[in-house]
Amino acid sequence: xxxxxxxxxxxxxxxxxxxxxxxxxxxxxxxxxxxxxxxxxxxxxxxxxxxxxxxxxxxxxxxxxxxxxxxxxxxxxxxxxxxxxxxxxxxxxxxxxxxxxxxxxxxxxxxxxxxxxxxxxxxxxxxxxxxxxxxxxxxxxxxxxxxxxxxxxxxxxxxxxxxxxxxxxxxxxxxxxxxxxxxxxxxxxxxxxxxxxxxxxxxxxxxxxxxxxxxxxxxxxxxxxx
Ligand SMILES: *Cc1c(COP(=O)(O)O)cnc(C)c1O
Numbered sequence: 001x002x003x004x005x006x007x008x009x010x011x012x013x014x015x016x017x018x019x020x021x022x023x024x025x026x027x028x029x030x031x032x033x034x035x036x037x038x039x040x041x042x043x044x045x046x047x048x049x050x051x052x053x054x055x056x057x058x059x060x061x062x063x064x065x066x067x068x069x070x071x072x073x074x075x076x077x078x079x080x081x082x083x084x085x086x087x088x089x090x091x092x093x094x095x096x097x098x099x100x101x102x103x104x105x106x107x108x109x110x111x112x113x114x115x116x117x118x119x120x121x122x123x124x125x126x127x128x129x130x131x132x133x134x135x136x137x138x139x140x141x142x143x144x145x146x147x148x149x150x151x152x153x154x155x156x157x158x159x160x161x162x163x164x165x166x167x168x169x170x171x172x173x174x175x176x177x178x179x180x181x182x183x184x185x186x187x188x189x190x191x192x193x194x195x196x197x198x199x200x201x202x203x204x205x206x207x208x209x210x211x212x213x214x215x216x217x218x219x220x221x222x223x224x225x226x
Contacts, residue, residue: 008052015029018212021202032209033211035214037213039215040064040223050077055077055078057077058215059079060083062081064225069097079097079098080099082160085100087111088111090115094117097119099122100119102122102124103123104126104136106143109121121154127162134162141182142182145186159180163195169203173195176207177208193210198215201217
């Protein structure tokens with residue numbers, strides 16, 4: 001399965017952009033995990049990405065991700081779930097997702113704790129002023145971290161956030177980083193920071209991101225959701 005030249009070009013441009021941002025921040029690209037968000041794209045695109053060296057992919061909808069992960073079970077991939085997750089689908093997602101970036105409430109922690117496999121989790125933080133958006137409110141983060149720590153099966157990796165559209169990304173990621181520092185006072189191993197998408201990964205790298213979630217800058221335009 002050879003990757004299309006356009007895909008190879010976009011992937012090379014993003015990895016070069018990551019290297020640049022790392023150089024400016026005095027960091028090494030080896031500290032970073034690049035997750036290519038392949039939502040709405042066919043399994044075929046994931047095969048091409050693997051040819052290019054991609055080993056981490058991200059999906060945001062269970063009904064799309066489950067068949068794709070099953071079809072691609074032969075590939076050396078780590079699957080990341082980055083979308084809003086209903087508690088009644090949590091166990092099913094944990095069957096193929098190795099890492100879940102969107103844990104934002106205690107009921108979801110309870111549901112995941114009952115999964116058949118151990119899973120790594122990030123606490124998704126709501127960085128907007130709108131309580132209706134995904135993510136736990138910053139003032140309830142410690143409580144949620146404690147809930148994860150009380151489970152046997154869930155390994156707390158750190159915090160995840162999406163920069164609000166109406167705020168400078170760097171400022172938003174600095175807040176996320178500070179929230180991650182608070183979590184670390186009760187969970188010293190939770191050192192990871194999942195931040196940075198196609199439009200703001202350089203700012204995320206400057207603020208210490210360890211996991212980038214990049215879609216369109218690599219995959220090209222997303223097909224409409226089915
Ligand atoms: C879709 C998505 C991304 C990737 O977004 P791009 O702008 O295409 O890079 C990252 N994180 C989450 C949570 C997403 O849903």
